[in-house]
Amino acid sequence: MPLSVAKFGLEIALYSAYQTSRDTGMNDGADSDKIIMDLAEDLANAIHDYMVQAKVDTDVDSPSGQPDVVGGVTSAAGKGFGIATSLI
Amino acid sequence: MPQTLAASKILLMNELEAAFRKSRDDGMQDGADSDVIIETLADEMGTAVHNYMKEALVVTTVTINPGQISTHPTFAVGNYTAPGPGTGTGEISFEGSNVDTLKKDFETAYKKARNEGKIDNADSIQIILTLSTDVKNATDKFALTAKVNTDVALTGGVPIIGYVTPVGAPVPSVSLPWKGTGEGKLS
Numbered sequence: 124m125p126l127s128v129a130k131f132g133l134e135i136a137l138y139s140a141y142q143t144s145r146d147t148g149m150n151d152g153a154d155s156d157k158i159i160m161d162l163a164e165d166l167a168n169a170i171h172d173y174m175v176q177a178k179v180d181t182d183v184d185s186p187s188g189q190p191d192v193v194g195g196v197t198s199a200a201g202k203g204f205g206i207a208t209s210l211i
Numbered sequence: 212m213p214q215t216l217a218a219s220k221i222l223l224m225n226e227l228e229a230a231f232r233k234s235r236d237d238g239m240q241d242g243a244d245s246d247v248i249i250e251t252l253a254d255e256m257g258t259a260v261h262n263y264m265k266e267a268l269v270v271t272t273v274t275i276n277p278g279q280i281s282t283h284p285t286f287a288v289g290n291y292t293a294p295g296p297g298t299g300t301g302e303i304s305f306e307g308s309n310v311d312t313l314k315k316d317f318e319t320a321y322k323k324a325r326n327e328g329k330i331d332n333a334d335s336i337q338i339i340l341t342l343s344t345d346v347k348n349a350t351d352k353f354a355l356t357a358k359v360n361t362d363v364a365l366t367g368g369v370p371i372i373g374y375v376t377p378v379g380a381p382v383p384s385v386s387l388p389w390k391g392t393g394e395g396k397l398s
Contacts, residue, residue: 125398130351138343145335155235163228167263170350171220174264177354181299181395183273183363189389191371193382195283197291205271205299205361205393211215 124208129176136169179207212268213302219266226259249321257314261305264354271299271393273363286374286382295369295386299393301361309356316349355397363391 144162147153185201213219234252237243275295282288324342327333367388374382 126351126354127398130347133350134343134347137346138339141339141343142336145339156232159231159235160228163224163231166227167220167224170223170260170263171216173350174267174354175216177267177357177397179269179271179359179395179397181271181273181359181361181393183275183297183299183361183391183393185275185295185363185365185389185391189279189281189365189367190387191281191289191384192387193283193286193374193384195281195286195289195371195374195384197279198282199280201275201279201291201295201391203273203275203295203391205273205363205395207269207271210303210397211217211268211270 124176125178126173126176129173133169133173136172137166140165140169175210177210179205179210181205213266215268216263216266219263222266223259223263226262227256230255230259245325246322249325250318253318253321254314256317257310260313260350260353261310264357265302265304267303267357269299269301269303269359269361271301271361273297273299273365273391273393275365275391277369281371281384281386283374283382286376286384289371289373289384291369291386292372293369295365295367295389297363297365297391299361299363299391301359301393303357303359303397305353305356305358309353313349313353316352317346320345320349357397359393359395359397361393361395363393365389365391 183203187197189197237248279291327338367386369386371384
């Protein structure tokens with residue numbers, strides 16, 4: 124899934140994180156350390172879930188000189204492409 | 212090599228937590244300057260996001276277009292008749308100016324939220340909604356500036372047609388493993 128689609132999930136997750144933080148902070152005896160820890164975890168999860176969905180496209184160059192089993196070699200660079208449907 | 216996003220997520224969480232904690236602590240001081248606090252928060256959030264994203268490990272499936280020409284001192288010329296498969300392994304990187312833009316965008320988002328919160332009868336739901344949209348836009352804009360670089364390993368095995376002996380007999384061959392490089396972007 125490209126980032127252009129994943130960003131909608133990111134926005135929803137960010138909203139949920141901030142809203143939870145606000146709601147928890149309105150409670151009597153709210154623990155700001157805990158709220159901050161939860162907010163940081165929720166934001167990190169939101170950004171991570173978004174980022175791993177990135178699609179990758181590369182232009183690939185292979186230099187001349189690729190050997191073969193009978194002793195020949197390519198005389199010019201090869202061109203191609205690389206793709207990935209997610210990041211690790 | 213990058214350490215992977217899964218591994219660096221812990222670092223992101225810890226750096227965000229430190230940034231928010233500092234922001235809270237600074238805000239509790241007498242005469243706290245909210246402009247300075249937000250600028251510091253945005254700077255630390257931007258650094259945290261950058262530190263996290265640049266640890267992405269990229270693994271691509273590579274295809275080299277057929278049609279390469281191979282030469283042999285005795286068997287003349289052969290043609291690569293099929294796509295060449297391989298794997299690219301690498302990382303993403305960001306220009307410093309784009310990291311600066313991310314930090315500025317975070318700063319703008321948080322200052323807007325602060326300013327909207329100062330208005331009488333401020334609607335916290337709307338403020339959070341706007342903040343979420345602005346932080347999302349800043350993050351997305353930054354991620355799309357990533358540059359991808361990979362080292363490519365071609366597996367070989369591509370049939371090569373066209374070699375002939377001096378008396379005209381065909382000489383079948385296949386390519387051996389080789390190398391390459393890839394450059395690209397995220398989408």
